[in-house]
Amino acid sequence: MAHVVIMGAGIGGMPAAYEMKDALKKLGGEHQVTVVSNTDYFHFTPSNPWVAVGWRDREDISFSCAPYLNKKGINFVASGVDEILADENRLRLGNGQFLDYDYLIVATGPRLAFELVPGLGPEGHTHSICHVDHAEKAYHAFEEFCKNPGPIVIGAVQGVSCFGPAYEFAMIVDTELRRRKIRDKVPMTFITAEPYIGHLGLGGVEDSKLLLESELRKRDIKFITNCKTIAVHEHSLDYEEVDRNGEVVASGSLEHKFAMLMPPFRGIPAVANCEGLANPMGFAVINEYQQNPKFQNIYSTGVICAIPPVESTPVPVGTPKTGFMIESMTTAAVHNIIHDIKGEKPEKCGTWGAICLADLGDRGVAFVAYPQIPPRNMTWAKGGKWVHTAKIFFEKYFMRKMKTGVSEPFYEKALLKRLGIERLK
Numbered sequence: 001m002a003h004v005v006i007m008g009a010g011i012g013g014m015p016a017a018y019e020m021k022d023a024l025k026k027l028g029g030e031h032q033v034t035v036v037s038n039t040d041y042f043h044f045t046p047s048n049p050w051v052a053v054g055w056r057d058r059e060d061i062s063f064s065c066a067p068y069l070n071k072k073g074i075n076f077v078a079s080g081v082d083e084i085l086a087d088e089n090r091l092r093l094g095n096g097q098f099l100d101y102d103y104l105i106v107a108t109g110p111r112l113a114f115e116l117v118p119g120l121g122p123e124g125h126t127h128s129i130c131h132v133d134h135a136e137k138a139y140h141a142f143e144e145f146c147k148n149p150g151p152i153v154i155g156a157v158q159g160v161s162c163f164g165p166a167y168e169f170a171m172i173v174d175t176e177l178r179r180r181k182i183r184d185k186v187p188m189t190f191i192t193a194e195p196y197i198g199h200l201g202l203g204g205v206e207d208s209k210l211l212l213e214s215e216l217r218k219r220d221i222k223f224i225t226n227c228k229t230i231a232v233h234e235h236s237l238d239y240e241e242v243d244r245n246g247e248v249v250a251s252g253s254l255e256h257k258f259a260m261l262m263p264p265f266r267g268i269p270a271v272a273n274c275e276g277l278a279n280p281m282g283f284a285v286i287n288e289y290q291q292n293p294k295f296q297n298i299y300s301t302g303v304i305c306a307i308p309p310v311e312s313t314p315v316p317v318g319t320p321k322t323g324f325m326i327e328s329m330t331t332a333a334v335h336n337i338i339h340d341i342k343g344e345k346p347e348k349c350g351t352w353g354a355i356c357l358a359d360l361g362d363r364g365v366a367f368v369a370y371p372q373i374p375p376r377n378m379t380w381a382k383g384g385k386w387v388h389t390a391k392i393f394f395e396k397y398f399m400r401k402m403k404t405g406v407s408e409p410f411y412e413k414a415l416l417k418r419l420g421i422e423r424l425k
């Protein structure tokens, strides 16, 4: 009998649990799947920008995990992992208990490293949309801001790998301010560590530079690229702008009455402190089969996986890990564990392609990068109202999928067809 433990109940962890349970059932025998997470609920991170302007409530995008997992015969423990004792195949949980595993899938997402910039984060002077708790707090502050508006700064600091939500949030806020007819009272600035608008940590995706620059211009949002955030204060932010050699060419201070800056990501402490599992930034090291080379019964999926930057840039940026890519990593991890149980060699690899629907409030931009790291077989970026509609549809679809584990190949195929992906299969 094998006991597979999954750390994390997010976009990587929930599907990993359902897929693992299904695969083990087919295999036969008394195998067990347990999910351990530091909260008792799932929340759909991609909808957080909507929560922060009041377009969604917490209840719309989150649910309690236990009933859905238990219904499928999956155990759920609502206690975070404090330590991975990889040599002993056991976890030390936050509640003081120990949990043994035969196979471990790490799907914890990142630690949000706000401490790397003074004043960054919800404990400092900027808001965050990375967690539903942060997005709710941002919404209350946004409502107060709208009563007495002023300058807004939105963007991503040095070392960020996840740029899409920063663009989304800037355009969503712009849309909401226009709806409230107070946009004329709000000077907006977008600051980013990217060498150019639309780089996205991916070296750009087709015409992403043109598309996103054009969106910012159309919406009167000023922007600063190659930007290092030095410190954030209650109503201002110090920054430096560098040239392609990394030399400072300008510096200054931006006023803000409301600010949201994406933070750099690092590995969560339990992973970061497990020698042999983590790289120096605390991310889980994996081979092409999602498997750690040293601890071969530990697999990882999602944002916790270590992947190198696409290219070096004057201000450091990381490479994003997005939903469809995470799904393919998860499927690969599950398949390879099954192979291992059967005494076979791992053979399944993730697709490492990025498919992203970025919502811009009233329209959106869709990106396809296959593989994610250039040079690529396919790059595609297009904007339009259909992306906004598709994002709303896929939110509902993915929420259902996270509750039931059931995917509807019809919808996924329809999206892939719209994006021209079936040509690669």
Ligand SMILES: Cc1cc2nc3c(=O)[nH]c(=O)nc-3n(C[C@H](O)[C@H](O)[C@H](O)COP(=O)(O)OP(=O)(O)OC[C@H]3O[C@@H](n4cnc5c(N)ncnc54)[C@H](O)[C@@H]3O)c2cc1C
Pocket: 007, 008, 009, 010, 011, 012, 013, 036, 037, 038, 039, 041, 042, 045, 046, 047, 048, 049, 079, 080, 081, 082, 107, 108, 109, 110, 129, 130, 162, 164, 165, 268, 270, 301, 302, 303, 304, 321, 322, 323, 324, 326, 355, 356, 357, 358
């Ligand atoms: C604001 C935002 C918007 C995004 N929008 C998109 C999008 O539109 N499309 C897209 O493709 N990608 C998007 N992404 C990128 C990516 O898809 C998401 O970040 C996704 O949630 C990552 O999935 P994950 O499973 O790695 O982490 P998560 O979904 O964050 O899940 C991590 C889980 O691990 C748990 N956990 C944390 N610490 C512990 C611990 N010590 N022990 C046990 N459990 C723990 C957490 O509670 C959570 O359940 C977005 C990212 C952000 C931040």
